[in-house]
Amino acid sequence: MDQHTNLLVVSAHAADFVWRGGGTIAKYVKAGANVSLVILSYGARGESNDLWKVEGQTLENVKAVRRSEIEAAAECLGVKDYEIWDYEDYHMTITPERTLQLVRKIREARPNVILTHGPRDAFNPDHETVSRFVFEASVLATSAGVRDVDLPKIKQPKLFGFEPHQSEISDFKPEVIVDITDTYEQKYAAMNCFKAQKHLIDYYAAKAALRGNHARRCSGNQQYQYAEAFSRFFPLVGGELI
Amino acid sequence: MDQHTNLLVVSAHAADFVWRGGGTIAKYVKAGANVSLVILSYGARGESNDLWKVEGQTLENVKAVRRSEIEAAAECLGVKDYEIWDYEDYHMTITPERTLQLVRKIREARPNVILTHGPRDAFNPDHETVSRFVFEASVLATSAGVRDVDLPKIKQPKLFGFEPHQSEISDFKPEVIVDITDTYEQKYAAMNCFKAQKHLIDYYAAKAALRGNHARRCSGNQQYQYAEAFSRFFPLVGGELI
């Protein structure tokens, strides 16, 4: 990964990209890659339970809080290019227009790598919807015959899926474990921007340590302290046994 | 892969390493890696059907034919360091002594990468036995407390599995697809050394082309013409989304 690498991250709700991929995203930024982040919703309905405990809370206010949290977290990770599409969450619905919106975004960003939710997530139907949404838009983005968008088709990017919250009951297998020891502090700072989901900070800190243990065990490399795990949508293609 | 890379290949029968990994092995040799090859049996009982059609055939003769075929094939691939352990095949049985023999070999070769049979292979119980055998020996080879062998333990190597003959009914998933366009001719030459299994040459030539198609489709790289597919025993650990 370097300045020729384009990474597109698509996050269903405000904080998903931080809990599940913050350390990896920060590594790409650090390496000079072009990172584009699309946040589809504020997660106002489904992932802001603590905010709604405030007497007289309004949707507008919840979104405003979330927006400032996103801003702060993106800064922690060094992500400058991000968009919030303000879809309604819980349940997020996909229309042909939204598909075209994402096809256009993909053809603009021309990613080598797309990072989004994996296909299954127990308890979280939105994540499954977004996984399918991104996959299908990526197929259209690579087809010459799809001409609704006046941008040239792109080459097949790699697609990776975030680890869901409860991995085993979501049929998640860690296929790629990325060492984030160098950027873990940034991730930890970014997580702390989401005050409405305080209990998740401890959770994902513990998770990063566990995945670090797995990274050491699978590789024999004792330098790895923290890591993030991902699934892949397609087989790895390369020049050797990696 | 370069001169610091140690690749250990363990093949159940005479020709398995050629059909299933010949192109990849040749790439490692070409890149200057240290390639060690262990062939556990001549495949005299289970994989020499055509030789046994010869009137008055003897086991000694079948082995001699296979030995010269192995020799020729190894030369085609550029593999100089190979051993034939002459286990009986169909059914191959593993004893504690054989396990120690392999632990010793692994501790000597100190591989970064081990390539052998994957866990399931319909119609071929020997391949399943060898997969387990190599995996278990690798576990012992990395344990400090295993001292039956007076060689120091090794760091956890990566383990990869060959594609079995009938992939789908063997639950094989292609997790790593290695481009072998550069070494395909060597592989083709090596395959042609095994005259007793003539029908397999066409089969694995067709297979290499099919995997080449998949390699192009999954990567968008149109240069790939031929490829080999492998399964992995553990998740990939690395510094980015590969």
Place this chain on the structure above:
Amino acid sequence: MDQHTNLLVVSAHAADFVWRGGGTIAKYVKAGANVSLVILSYGARGESNDLWKVEGQTLENVKAVRRSEIEAAAECLGVKDYEIWDYEDYHMTITPERTLQLVRKIREARPNVILTHGPRDAFNPDHETVSRFVFEASVLATSAGVRDVDLPKIKQPKLFGFEPHQSEISDFKPEVIVDITDTYEQKYAAMNCFKAQKHLIDYYAAKAALRGNHARRCSGNQQYQYAEAFSRFFPLVGGELI
């Protein structure tokens, strides 16, 4: 299969029925069965990449090219009864009206066997949509209470799924392997009608040879040279262990 057999084939795009079932379809025709073919789309958007490379290409022209290719291919296979429903592809969408259209078709054709796409196809969301579409229409077609269509309900037909392009990552298991040695030449001729997907001709020729190898291995019958593999939607019911 004979003149009392009704086979209904539903193909998502122009050429799917040829790549994936051409040899089998030709066998049914040859045996005197009544073969009806429904092609849901021209595949103009998602499966005509080469045609779109032509300067100034238009949708109308792409469809015209595809139409003549279909015509030629159907003739090669001996299929006379075919319809092109001209749905937009990539992404194909199903409406209640389309479901009724297919229910009506099924009740007219009264198939003993329906052949269409299997439930999973990596990289090809349309194939998955069509698989579900055909399955669901077949359920309605067998229900006495579904009276939107003034045709009597049919008896439960058998349903089979095409082999998808990348079988393993689409969770495909070959459950029925049909010998197509007798009709392979027809299939090969039919494949050659699709000039826009030239690279697929080699691919599916190689595939037919590989499946021929599997057919020989699983049956012991050395006459099989070429074959096609299919999944089944339901268990086989019969009078013996077939």
Place this chain on the structure above:
Amino acid sequence: MDQHTNLLVVSAHAADFVWRGGGTIAKYVKAGANVSLVILSYGARGESNDLWKVEGQTLENVKAVRRSEIEAAAECLGVKDYEIWDYEDYHMTITPERTLQLVRKIREARPNVILTHGPRDAFNPDHETVSRFVFEASVLATSAGVRDVDLPKIKQPKLFGFEPHQSEISDFKPEVIVDITDTYEQKYAAMNCFKAQKHLIDYYAAKAALRGNHARRCSGNQQYQYAEAFSRFFPLVGGELI
């Protein structure tokens, strides 16, 4: 199935072939097929709980009771060629000698179809052992290089697995459902020969009716009343979509 059909049945314990395949076996006999039955053990330890409730019971006597039950059951089904190999059950162990014994039997019987236990059976490790045992012996029986037995190799037979007692937790899928309406009375009579497992008679009578319901539903054929379900070891190979 006719007089040219050779069916070999291998049953782990005294009554397995009756509960799980009695109706199908009787159909083969009725059709004039050559049916050979090998019963590996009396099931004296693991499947004769009721007999051991008798005060002063002895192993010899348990075996004698089981032998007469087998005799009576075989007669009900019309099976004349059966052998009891008197292996110890719970846990049955397989030696190289036993494998050769079975290879010899297979090469003598030259089966087109082998019927035995499927690969998984929760609560019953013997059934899993036997499934592997039969599969591995069948591989040896088809290999020209296996010459420990002075009988010529056979052509690849079809292999089918019995339905285990608790199907779902044994990962059983009914892949072939055989209509046994014509021979159900024989099966019912044969089941009644096993007085020590009385509770299983009701169980397998109910099961046959349930599978009959599934047979009707999957085929649309309302004549099916009773059926038995089996798994298959390899894909079906044939000339049409069966």
Place this chain on the structure above:
Amino acid sequence: MDQHTNLLVVSAHAADFVWRGGGTIAKYVKAGANVSLVILSYGARGESNDLWKVEGQTLENVKAVRRSEIEAAAECLGVKDYEIWDYEDYHMTITPERTLQLVRKIREARPNVILTHGPRDAFNPDHETVSRFVFEASVLATSAGVRDVDLPKIKQPKLFGFEPHQSEISDFKPEVIVDITDTYEQKYAAMNCFKAQKHLIDYYAAKAALRGNHARRCSGNQQYQYAEAFSRFFPLVGGELI
């Protein structure tokens, strides 16, 4: 289960709750639990085949017959609180309004346990639709941010899935087996209220006996005669190894 237990049952068609959960529902009623039953459709199109054989049959009449059957069956089980939402069946479609209708119902009933269809049901797309529908509504019902309904969010209930008609090909695993020996007579009476599906009465009577056998085998408790099996949507959480 006692008077503090709230059980909500959601049944896709008229009789599903009886065939698949009647005995368990009756147990909850008997124990004083508050049982609410929602029947989404009369099953007039897809599950009333026998009624449509009557000359001149009308939809209105079919529904009237089904309504009186439901009434009678509910009385047999002791269920007083039930609603029929009269959705069209085959194919049932879910709209945002219907989702809100169910969210409201869930927030009113405040169930500890929800019982509905499991995620897969071969041959029955409606059951799969309802499974997803209930799961997704339950997620909304527990989210503070979902305010379309002026009722407070509920605590996470347990969700269980009915056993589908053909369990194995629907990937069903019996995760909870409930003893219904005490209420089996009530279930049997309730089943007999559905005259249009007579053949299913024998089927589910046999099934209850089979599951009783499994209950005895898995627990060692010989008192169990009849049982019903269910899948679970999430892991069991508790204070011991149950």
Place this chain on the structure above:
Amino acid sequence: MDQHTNLLVVSAHAADFVWRGGGTIAKYVKAGANVSLVILSYGARGESNDLWKVEGQTLENVKAVRRSEIEAAAECLGVKDYEIWDYEDYHMTITPERTLQLVRKIREARPNVILTHGPRDAFNPDHETVSRFVFEASVLATSAGVRDVDLPKIKQPKLFGFEPHQSEISDFKPEVIVDITDTYEQKYAAMNCFKAQKHLIDYYAAKAALRGNHARRCSGNQQYQYAEAFSRFFPLVGGELI
């Protein structure tokens, strides 16, 4: 669980029962249950890497260290009845004599619940061996015909599997999550007795917190802070939807 509950725990190596089940075991002790613990090996070869770093280390000394650690840990959990069978580990092998030894132990302890390793454990073949060993011995222990041991057969106990170290790649599904908030301190103290595996203490502390999060999420009960997850060998059988 109370004084009528017999829990038998079988641990492959010295510390497995602590990392994977310590909190749950302590709960059983606290509730007055009769807890028997069998530790099959000291884990001297495969799970004492740090001890072997000491210059001049001997097997005897490693075992002595492990013995005192076990003693201390058992005391932390309140377990008084434990045995160390001193099998060699890595690779542990099972003989018919060892099976009888365990059958005898099971018939003596007469457990309602057996807790041991689950069937799959990536990187740890011993755990898989022990899982099978315990399961098979439990089958013999419940069979009246198994008379090698002069103790009466037992009723079918429940069997549960520990969570393996890398859960997802070991195909582990958390089927029962046990709240250990009350005994977490005891578990933490017990873990601290194993100084040779220091890095695992942090690991399993983090794991207990993660499983506590899952316990809260799946149950809605906010009191749960720490938990342990287990797989089950057979379906739950009971009187309600638990």
